Amino acid sequence: MLYLLALAVFAMGTSEFMLAGLLPDIATDLHVTVGAAGTLTSAFAVGMVVGAPLVAAFARKLPRRACLLGFLLAFAAAHLVGAVTTSFPLLLATRVLAALANAGFLAIALTTATALVPADAKGRALAVLLAGTTIATVAGVPGGALLGVAAGWRATFWAVAVLCLPAAFGLLRSIPRGSDDGPPLRTELAALRRRSLVRAMSRAALVNAATFGGFTYLAPATGLDGLWVPVALMLFGAGSFVGVTLAGRWSDRQPRKVLVVGGPLLLLGWPALALATGRIALLGLVFVLGAAxxxxGSTLIARVLYTAADAPTMAGSYATAALNVGAVAGPLVAAATLHPSPFWASAVLVAVGLVF
Structure with missing residues (x-):
């Protein structure tokens, strides 16, 4: 069942990250600036932040299978509209709708996944789900970029909608009908008053802001063009798969080791990418930064799940919100620092997160 959830997360992750290679074409086609097109990423993340707790609270007592299927089909429908619209405001609205569906799906999927494993293996369950996202960056996002080069950016939206269908069929056959049984909503919301949970969510949000800020503007900030953009996206995705796989092994019992190794790599890697000029150096750094x-990021999100263990039906929404607060802030901060480079902003965000 975990792998079926990961398949759906793969489709959603492809959509979430694919704009990194499509922003210039979208901006040209819809007659907006690259910075304005970058708000599509932020709009998606805003929908995730707002939608995760609200949708999870609304759906916590509803049949789990119906919720997951409904969110997945709504996500597909939003992409169908996005594929045919010629209006930038409407495209922006479809990104918010898709994000709300994604938020509800991911919040319930995280709750479902962590319920399937022992209490001390939340990091491993999270790693399986995030593997869907990392595979999206390895295969889905570069594939979408190649499809965009060959057939236009709209073709990638059609492709994402089609990707949702096999995931929906698999979930229909395997997810039980039952709903979650947990403490009262008021009790679960009270967990947000704890400083330890707020601190864990803040650190995860800051590191994710650095990732999204740098990744969103990877193509324009590095000067890569043509087929080199999909190559860079694929390398970032390959690195992210390596990183989340290793974190899945260590984040449950040895999270400090992951942070001690990965933190300095990020602090040094983002400035190095801003200063790099050779293509080989750029591509190598992209891989390392994806892994770190x-x-x-996944280790910090796992800490959110552990810290919110007494909020079993809402913990997934807290983790989802933490991820996407960063995804909102990152591209906005990066857009303001396109010159000299958004990678400097990523370095500062990581530094603040690690000091926090």
Whole structure:
């Protein structure tokens, strides 16, 4: 069942990250600036932040299978509209709708996944789900970029909608009908008053802001063009898969080791990418930063799940919100620092997160 959830997360992750290679084409086609097109990423993340706790609270007592299927099909429908619209505001609205569906799906999927494993293996369950996202960056996002080069950016939206169908069929056959039984909502929301949970969510948000800020503007900030953009995205995705796989092994019992190794790599890697000029150096740094970003980020998100263990039906929404607060802030901060480089902003965000 974990792998079926990961398949759906793969489709959603492809959509979430694919704009990194499509922003210039979208901006040209819809007659907006690259910075304005970058708000599509932020709009998606805003929908995730707002939607995760609200949708999870609404759906916590509803049949789990119906919720997951409903969110997945709504996500597909949003991409169908996005594929045909010629209006940038409407495209922006579809990104928010897709994000709300994604938020609800991911919050319930995280709750479902952590319920399937022992109490001390939340990091491993999270790693399986995030593997869907990392595979999206390895295969889905570069594939979408190649499809965008060959057939236009709209073709990638059609492709994401089609990707949702096999995941929906698999979930229909395997997810039980039952709903979650947990403490009262008021009790679960009270966990947000604890400083330890707020601190864990803040650190995860800051590191994820650095990742999204740098990744969103990877193509324009590095000067890569043509087929080199999909190559860079694929390398970032390969690194992220390595990072999340390693974190899945260590984040449950030895999270400090992941942070001690990955943190300095991020602090040094983002400035190095801002200063790099050779293509080989750029691509090598992209791989390393993908690995370190997802290793550190997934470890911090696992800490959110552990810290919110007494909120079993809402913990997934807290983790989802932490991820996407960073995804909102990162591209906005990066857009303001396109010159000289958004990678400097990523370095500062990581530094603040690790000091926090």
């Amino acid at each position: 970003s997802f290793a550190v």
